[in-house]
Amino acid sequence: MGSIESQDSPYGLATIPKAPADFLMGLKKDFLADESTQKVALVVGAYRDDKGRPWRVPAVMEAEKRYFEDSSYFKHEYSPILGISEFTHAASQVLLGKDSPALAEGRVCSVQTLSGTGALHIGALLLTRFLPSPTPWAFVPAPTWHLHRQCFEHVGLTVKDYPYYDGVTKSLTFSAMESALRSAPPGSVVLLQVCAHNPTGLDLDEEQWRLIVSLVQEQRLFPFLDCAYQGFASGSLTKDNLAIRLFIEAGVEMVIAQSFSKTMGLYGQRVGCFHYVAAAHSDAPGVVERVASQLAILIRSEMSAAPSYGPRVASIVLNDSELYAEWERNLVTMSSRITEMRWKLRQELEKLETPGTWKHLTDQIGMFGFTGLTPAQCQRMKSKHHIHLPSSGRMSISDLNTANVARVAMSIDEVVRWGLACT
Ligand SMILES: Cc1ncc(COP(=O)(O)O)c(C=O)c1O
Known part of the structure; x- marks a missing residue:
């Protein structure tokens, strides 16, 4: 069998430049490579329950059950x-x-x-x-x-x-x-x-x-x-x-x-x-x-x-009016847990007397908290405390839970004081 000769073709994609990775992919990679058992990712905008697990929305679970039970659908058309x-x-x-x-x-x-x-x-x-x-x-x-x-x-x-x-x-x-x-x-x-x-x-x-x-x-x-x-x-x-x-x-x-x-x-x-x-x-x-x-x-x-x-x-x-009403209750469950975590994080930071004010955490609403941490502080959150968040300081609040919120607050406290000592 003859060997295949290498060819330089002017056609094709041989000279395609490498594109930058999506910023979330880089963060994910760093998180997976972090060997600490204490690591926390506050990155992806996906709802998690208080145990840090994806939450299957009950109204949607019931709808899935009905979907599979109902043989009248031409499911794969x-x-x-x-x-x-x-x-x-x-x-x-x-x-x-x-x-x-x-x-x-x-x-x-x-x-x-x-x-x-x-x-x-x-x-x-x-x-x-x-x-x-x-x-x-x-x-x-x-x-x-x-x-x-x-x-x-x-x-x-x-x-x-x-x-x-x-x-x-x-x-x-x-x-x-x-x-x-x-x-x-x-x-x-x-x-x-x-x-x-x-x-x-x-x-x-x-x-x-x-x-x-x-x-x-x-x-x-x-x-x-x-x-x-x-x-x-x-x-x-x-x-x-x-x-x-x-x-x-x-x-x-x-x-x-x-x-x-x-x-x-x-x-x-x-x-x-x-x-x-x-x-x-x-x-x-x-x-x-x-x-x-x-x-x-x-x-x-x-x-x-x-x-x-x-x-x-x-x-x-x-x-379905019943499932719709259930879904509305499920939305309250999710949004209330997020609000509760905002308050918990703020209270922990205030208890620690972390420099600055933390009212903005509870003034904000929805899945994300814009902490106000600098890129250097975010980097230190990762390298010293194994807490991963983007350099913008955006935190996915639903990744906070009763087991990790105090540690996240202590880490924020440390990086904020470190930041002040550096200036
Ligand atoms: C502001 C905003 N718009 C749109 C989307 C679209 O999300 P998806 O494509 O998952 O529906 C997102 C997802 O994070 C978002 O944050």
């Missing part, structure tokens, strides 16, 4: 291109409110996507294809979930930041946000997180949302709402969709990405929807029909049709 309508319709009712005027007026089209990320992608693709050329800028909060920028740039949008967080006061910089958006060119896309802002845990209040809705109208911006945590912030699906209801009340055209990853604990099943809401005018149903036809082409080209298992299970929860 293709889903329709735009998704399973019982699911997308029920999902739009949760998101917008059952009595939403937008639904009653036929102003909404809802399609199934590969969870919230898939909805962001399909939405961004739709906007790049059909917003007037040249495609305007897309504004995202600084800071924001890292995939916002990545998803938007991936389809060719030019992304700019608007101020959102003041690291000194550890609070929202609402007036800076407002003035940045006021000077955004008309037609710009503006990404707004509906609730439980990732990573800061800081949301706008009602008055601030009202101002943003008016500003978006006055400046003729295009709102892209991202709703990944409805019910996870306050425990109430209705309180958490306030921003969406205000935009609808104003009759504004917008798009919304919706995820059930966190709220139903269906992370790997990729359950989500993209919703287009037409402006309130007489031709809205016609616009909706045309947008849906274009979405069908985009979805067909990207994935032919969305998966069916997760959305069918979610659909059972959403369309």
Whole structure:
């Protein structure tokens, strides 16, 4: 047998450059390599119970049982291109409110996507294809979930930041946000997180949302709402969709990405929807029909049709009044445990008289806590204390539990004092 001669081909992928790893992958690798039995990861935005285990949401478990017991489903058939309508319709009712005027007026089209990320992608693709050329800028909060920028740039949008967080006061910089958006060119896309802002845990209040809705109208911006945590912030699906209801009340055209990853604990099943809401005018149903036809082409080209298992299970929860009520209770269980951990961490730090103030931990809401730790302090949390969190200081609060919260607080105390001694 002759040996294969090495060849330098000008074609093919031989010269492909290595891409940087996703930042979460690097953190995961460090955590796995850490041999300490005391190690704690406060990294991934996935809900954990007080024993640090993934929590199977009881309403969803019951729905899965029913799914497998029901032999009437053609379980492995293709889903329709735009998704399973019982699911997308029920999902739009949760998101917008059952009595939403937008639904009653036929102003909404809802399609199934590969969870919230898939909805962001399909939405961004739709906007790049059909917003007037040249495609305007897309504004995202600084800071924001890292995939916002990545998803938007991936389809060719030019992304700019608007101020959102003041690291000194550890609070929202609402007036800076407002003035940045006021000077955004008309037609710009503006990404707004509906609730439980990732990573800061800081949301706008009602008055601030009202101002943003008016500003978006006055400046003729295009709102892209991202709703990944409805019910996870306050425990109430209705309180958490306030921003969406205000935009609808104003009759504004917008798009919304919706995820059930966190709220139903269906992370790997990729359950989500993209919703287009037409402006309130007489031709809205016609616009909706045309947008849906274009979405069908985009979805067909990207994935032919969305998966069916997760959305069918979610659909059972959403369309059964008892399971729906149970799911609402499950959301309260998850959001309350997170709130309890915020208070516990704050109390531990205050007990230790850790320098600084820690009220921001309980002022924030949702899955993430923005601790205010510096990159050097985060590095020391890992190297000295075996507590892993991103260099931004964002902490996944649901990874705290009664067994580790005191140790996490003691570690924060040590790195804060070390930081002060170094300056
Ligand atoms: C702000 C935000 N939007 C969207 C998503 C999308 O999540 P998924 O694709 O799992 O639905 C996430 C997930 O962490 C998120 O934090």
